[in-house]
Amino acid sequence: MVRPAPSLLVLTGLLTLLTTPVAAQEEPSAPIKTSTKTCGAYTLKLSENGFDDPADRVSITRGGVTSATISDTAVDVNWCRDVTGDGVPEVLLSGFSGGAHCCFTHTLYSLTTPPRKLLTYFGAHSDGLDARQLDGKGPLELVGSDWRFAYAYGLSFAESIPLPVVFSYVNGQYVDNTRSFPGFLRGFTGPASTVNDKSSGGDVLANYATLVAIGQPGEAQAYVQKLPARFRAWLTNYGPDIRQVMNDYGMTDWPVRAGVPFSAARLGLGGAFTAPGKREYLGLVAQGNAATLRLYRPQGAGIVAGPTLLSGPIRSQADGYLDTAWFPLTTVRRASGRDDALVFDERSGSARYLAYRVSAGAVTELKDDALAVTARLLGDLSNVAKQVASQYRDVRRTPAQVAEGQRRIDAAAARAQPWLKLTNADLPPARTLGNFGFDSLELSQDSAAQARAVLPVSLGFADETTDSEYIDGERYTMTINLTRGAQGWAVKDWTLAAREGELYPDGP
Numbered sequence: 389m390v391r392p393a394p395s396l397l398v399l400t401g402l403l404t405l406l407t408t409p410v411a412a413q414e415e416p417s418a419p420i421k422t423s424t425k426t427c428g429a430y431t432l433k434l435s436e437n438g439f440d441d442p443a444d445r446v447s448i449t450r451g452g453v454t455s456a457t458i459s460d461t462a463v464d465v466n467w468c469r470d471v472t473g474d475g476v477p478e479v480l481l482s483g484f485s486g487g488a489h490c491c492f493t494h495t496l497y498s499l500t501t502p503p504r505k506l507l508t509y510f511g512a513h514s515d516g517l518d519a520r521q522l523d524g525k526g527p528l529e530l531v532g533s534d535w536r537f538a539y540a541y542g543l544s545f546a547e548s549i550p551l552p553v554v555f556s557y558v559n560g561q562y563v564d565n566t567r568s569f570p571g572f573l574r575g576f577t578g579p580a581s582t583v584n585d586k587s588s589g590g591d592v593l594a595n596y597a598t599l600v601a602i603g604q605p606g607e608a609q610a611y612v613q614k615l616p617a618r619f620r621a622w623l624t625n626y627g628p629d630i631r632q633v634m635n636d637y638g639m640t641d642w643p644v645r646a647g648v649p650f651s652a653a654r655l656g657l658g659g660a661f662t663a664p665g666k667r668e669y670l671g672l673v674a675q676g677n678a679a680t681l682r683l684y685r686p687q688g689a690g691i692v693a694g695p696t697l698l699s700g701p702i703r704s705q706a707d708g709y710l711d712t713a714w715f716p717l718t719t720v721r722r723a724s725g726r727d728d729a730l731v732f733d734e735r736s737g738s739a740r741y742l743a744y745r746v747s748a749g750a751v752t753e754l755k756d757d758a759l760a761v762t763a764r765l766l767g768d769l770s771n772v773a774k775q776v777a778s779q780y781r782d783v784r785r786t787p788a789q790v791a792e793g794q795r796r797i798d799a800a801a802a803r804a805q806p807w808l809k810l811t812n813a814d815l816p817p818a819r820t821l822g823n824f825g826f827d828s829l830e831l832s833q834d835s836a837a838q839a840r841a842v843l844p845v846s847l848g849f850a851d852e853t854t855d856s857e858y859i860d861g862e863r864y865t866m867t868i869n870l871t872r873g874a875q876g877w878a879v880k881d882w883t884l885a886a887r888e889g890e891l892y893p894d895g896p
Contacts, residue, residue: 427468428477428499430455434463446481448503455503458495461486466494471519471528472557476500480517489513489545496530496562507555507562508650510708513538514550522572527557529569536633537593541626542891549590551597551637552576559690563645566638567667570602580614589891592619593630600634618891625863625889628844632718632828635659642669642684645691653710656684657719657729661746664725670716670746674705679712683746697751700735717741718827720759723834728759730829738800739774740767756876758839759831762868765807765879766826772800773824776850777857780822813884816849822859823848826866839877841868844887863887 425432429450436444443459460483468479478498485491492511497503507530509517514533522529533550540548552573556565566573577595592615599608612623623630635658644650656671661683669684669691681698684691704711714733720743721727729751731742741763743754754760775796785793801818808818815821826845833840848861868882 425465425468427465427479429501430479430499430503432465432468432479432481434465436463438462448479448497448499456497456505458483458493460484460493466516467519469519471530472498472506473527474498478506482511482515484515492516494532504560506557506560509555512550513545517555522554522569523556529557529565530555530562534566534637536637537590537597540593541589541622541629543589543593547588547590549588549594551594551601553638558645561644561650563641563650564638565641567601568638573598573602580611583615583619585616585618587616587619589619589622592623596623596627597630597634597637600631601637605631621889622891623889625844625887628828628830635719636669639667639669642691643671643673643682643693646684646693648673648693651708653705653708655710655715657716659719659727659729660721660725661727661729662748670729672710672712672715674702674710677702679710681716681751683748685748694748695750697746698731718829720829720831722759722831728754730759730763734774739771740764741770758834758841758870758872758877761870761877761879762829762839762841765868765882768800768804768807769821769824772797772804772818772821773859775800776820776822777859780850780854780857780859782856807879807882810879811882811884820849820851821847822850822854822857823861825861837872839870841870842866845884847884 420435420437423434431449433447433449434444443461444463445457445459446463446465447457448455458481462484464482466480466482468477470477472478476498478496481495481497483493490513492513492515494509494511494517495505496507498506509532511532512535514535517530517532519528520531532553532555534553535548535550537543537551538548539545552566553564554566554569554572555562556568558565577598578591583592596608596611599611612620612627615623636656637658639658640654640656641650643652643654648654653674654671656669658667658669660666661668661670667686670681671684672679672681678699679702680696682696683694685694700712700714702710702712713735714731716729717732718730719727720730729744729746731744733740733742743757743759743763744751745754775793779793779797797819804818808815823846826843829841829843831839832842843866845864845866846861847864848859850859864884865887866882866884869880870877871880
């Protein structure tokens with residue numbers, strides 16, 4: 389029997405079904421719920437449909453004119469009140485990206501004519517800002533949370549404790565001014581005597597970090613020594629990294645206070661760069677397609693920016709995150725009491741570290757210096773790890789690209805070989821080094837003829853089971869001994885020692 393040909397109508401319907409996007413064949417989106425609230429002379433219009441597309445929106449409108457809109461997976465109006473004290477209300481709007489507990493972004497507007505943005509704050513896991521009077525006068529301060537230690541050093545999220553962040557109203561906008569409220573910060577600390585083996589690691593870490601932040605390193609160390617053994621070992625292990633991570637706490641808005649738009653992506657280091665005891669900020673700030681490095685310093689009640697010290701291209705600045713091929717990585721305290729800076733630089737395609745001395749108007753790359761030689765050793769090891777790890781990225785490669793990758797590994801390993809001859813550590817072949825990194829470095833000796841650099845490092849090697857560029861590493865103490873002879877500074881030898889003190893050796 390001959391099967392009859394399908395009709396044109398059936399064929400057309402089938403083609404329509406086959407070419408219709410899958411989303412269009414699914415259930416229609418939930419209806420958008422529209423509601424309004426009043427704040428001052430403005431109407432706040434919310435358009436919400438749960439977690440479906442399109443994104444929810446909240447708009448500031450008056451007389452049919454929309455002045456500002458924020459959109460996210462979910463939105464809300466946190467509060468409407470006058471926090472600046474000028475008689476005009478402010479409104480805090482929030483957007484939530486829809487994760488399990490992250491992320492919230494908060495935007496504050498003063499409802500002047502037209503409305504004026506006073507703050508954009510990435511709250512991460514925190515759903516709001518509290519308005520409080522902390523200094524007893526003038527505009528209210530806004531208190532939020534700093535989540536820099538979420539999941540840090542083996543903590544689960546449930547144990548992670550945020551540090552407080554305080555925004556003050558300065559020159560017409562709210563800026564991070566946390567370090568101006570040491571008494572408020574101290575109120576978040578507790579004595580070591582209340583800590584036992586079952587205490588939360590997050591509380592212990594927050595206490596220690598807060599003491600570091602308010603300029604009490606001696607008290608912070610005394611706190612560690614009074615802790616139960618497991619917490620004492622943990623903070624001893626990660627203490628150098630924690631202290632380094634805290635050096636920019638409360639200072640990331642110094643460029644804003646010096647005139648940089650608060651929408652500009654930025655990062656930096658806090659330190660005493662020009663003289664012992666100073667508090668200064670070495671900030672890298674996006675300006676167009678380039679990033680500029682400047683030194684930001686207090687002057688009277690304000691912050692001023694020095695001239696451009698270095699500049700370079702930006703790879704990305706999406707969502708306020710500054711991605712450059714070079715950036716200031718860590719400060720290193722010298723015997724003089726001043727801090728030098730280590731800058732990570734991979735603009736050439738190879739990884740390296742450069743040591744700089746910072747003055748008010750210039751940076752000078754250190755050459756014949758113990759830190760500079762240390763930086764070269766660390767850079768050459770880091771470059772091997774970079775080249776090895778890159779070969780495990782999940783991308784298609786031509787045979788020529790594979791060969792070029794192997795050539796780069798060989799060249800990096802050959803460059804590192806002289807350094808490897810100076811250690812008695814029993815290490816696998818250099819061309820398998822796939823993980824080498826550090827967050828802090830201290831010069832425990834820094835004299836005219838001898839120096840010793842001590843740093844916690846992560847060290848890992850690729851093997852036949854490696855299937856990702858993210859190669860696991862173990863934590864070691866790296867000690868580099870240097871001497872200065874007739875030919876200048878040189879590494880005498882270096883060692884590795886397993887670093888102990890994990891809070892949860894077998895995982896949380």
